[in-house]
Amino acid sequence: MTIHNLKLHNGVLVFWGDIESKDVYDETVLMAENCPDFQMDVEDEIVYEGQMTCCNCRFRRWHPEGFTCYKKFPKFI
Amino acid sequence: MKIFLCIDDTDNIESKGTGSIASEIAGVIETSGWGNCQSITRHQLLVHPDVPYTSHNSSMCFTAEIKEECLESVIQGAILQLEAESAEGSDPGLCVVMPERLTQLQQHEIVEFGLKAKREVLTKEQAYQLAESLSIHLSEHGGTGQGVIGALAGVGLRLTGNDGRFKGHHKLKSDKLTVTVQEILDETSIEMIRTESGLILDHDQKVRVGDKLKSVFLNQKPVLLVEPANFDGETMWQPSMGGTLKKY
Numbered sequence: 449m450t451i452h453n454l455k456l457h458n459g460v461l462v463f464w465g466d467i468e469s470k471d472v473y474d475e476t477v478l479m480a481e482n483c484p485d486f487q488m489d490v491e492d493e494i495v496y497e498g499q500m501t502c503c504n505c506r507f508r509r510w511h512p513e514g515f516t517c518y519k520k521f522p523k524f525i
Numbered sequence: 526m527k528i529f530l531c532i533d534d535t536d537n538i539e540s541k542g543t544g545s546i547a548s549e550i551a552g553v554i555e556t557s558g559w560g561n562c563q564s565i566t567r568h569q570l571l572v573h574p575d576v577p578y579t580s581h582n583s584s585m586c587f588t589a590e591i592k593e594e595c596l597e598s599v600i601q602g603a604i605l606q607l608e609a610e611s612a613e614g615s616d617p618g619l620c621v622v623m624p625e626r627l628t629q630l631q632q633h634e635i636v637e638f639g640l641k642a643k644r645e646v647l648t649k650e651q652a653y654q655l656a657e658s659l660s661i662h663l664s665e666h667g668g669t670g671q672g673v674i675g676a677l678a679g680v681g682l683r684l685t686g687n688d689g690r691f692k693g694h695h696k697l698k699s700d701k702l703t704v705t706v707q708e709i710l711d712e713t714s715i716e717m718i719r720t721e722s723g724l725i726l727d728h729d730q731k732v733r734v735g736d737k738l739k740s741v742f743l744n745q746k747p748v749l750l751v752e753p754a755n756f757d758g759e760t761m762w763q764p765s766m767g768g769t770l771k772k773y
Contacts, residue, residue, distance in 0.1 A: 458574075460574075467767070467768060468767065468768040473767075489580070490541065490542035490544065490545070491542075491544075491692075491693070491694075492542050492543075492544035492567050492583075492585075492692050493542065493580070493581055493583075495739075495766055495767055495768075495770040495771045496766060496767050497735060497737060497739070497766055498735070503767075506538065506539075506580065507538065507580075508580060509578075509579070509580045509581075510572045510580065510581055510582070511572065511574070512572055512573060512574075518538055518580075
């Protein structure tokens with residue numbers, strides 16, 4: 449499985465891109481659906497209601513250009 | 526007497542959220558008979574690698590009407606709750622502001638601090654300097670105490686009446702998929718339904734809703750943001766989510 453929006457930035461792996469773009473968002477869904485570490489964040493931080501996406505995961509850390517992952521992204525990537 | 530109470534940096538990656546602790550503090554204030562609390566708002570601060578946040582860098586603020594003689598009890602109660610419930614490795618901060626003890630020019634300084642905290646990296650020293658000059662309560666309760674920055678900023682952002690989203694959801698009485706604006710206004714505490722660009726919906730407009738409605742804080746009110754969407758060939762309104770909500 450290839451995720452196109454992952455980028456090494458200053459030594460850190462960042463999911464990089466405009467999450468409002470459908471293609472970019474779909475990759476966050478694909479990753480979350482295939483990630484053994486995915487865990488829904490606390491309710492206050494959910495803006496993509498009812499959806500399994502890295503954007504709703506408690507292990508994502510928002511970054512100015514996207515997000516990073518405390519679990520270093522799923523291993524299948 | 527009206528107070529603004531805000532906390533920040535109470536969580537770690539696996540703990541309960543700062544919003545839950547804010548709810549608990551509000552619960553302590555009410556069950557102790559010190560006053561009545563209003564809704565909690567979440568305020569997004571700067572997302573930047575140089576800011577030591579856990580995953581989202583937001584603070585949680587609420588207002589309360591309290592008995593003047595209970596102010597010290599409220600502050601001590603909040604501190605006890607914060608110290609008991611904050612997660613290991615977190616850097617909690619607490620800010621309590623009584624707007625009636627400040628001039629509007631002084632309140633404006635807190636607003637400016639809040640807006641700045643959304644744009645640039647601020648320091649604890651800057652936060653304490655402002656708090657001291659205005660004689661407002663700002664305290665840290667563990668770790669590096671960095672949470673004082675967000676706690677002060679959160680009060681400033683709540684004071685604007687135009688920042689953040691409300692904690693929790695609004696729920697309609699019925700489980701109808703499509704409701705009118707009037708029904709939403711009648712059945713929830715939402716006071717206005719509008720588009721992000723500012724168009725206020727007429728009361729007869731139809732909105733396709735899910736089971737939960739999330740409101741944002743605009744014009745000092747809980748507002749439901751909507752956008753047009755197509756449902757089986759019919760264009761209707763639906764609550765905004767994703768990137769639109771994330772901006773608040």
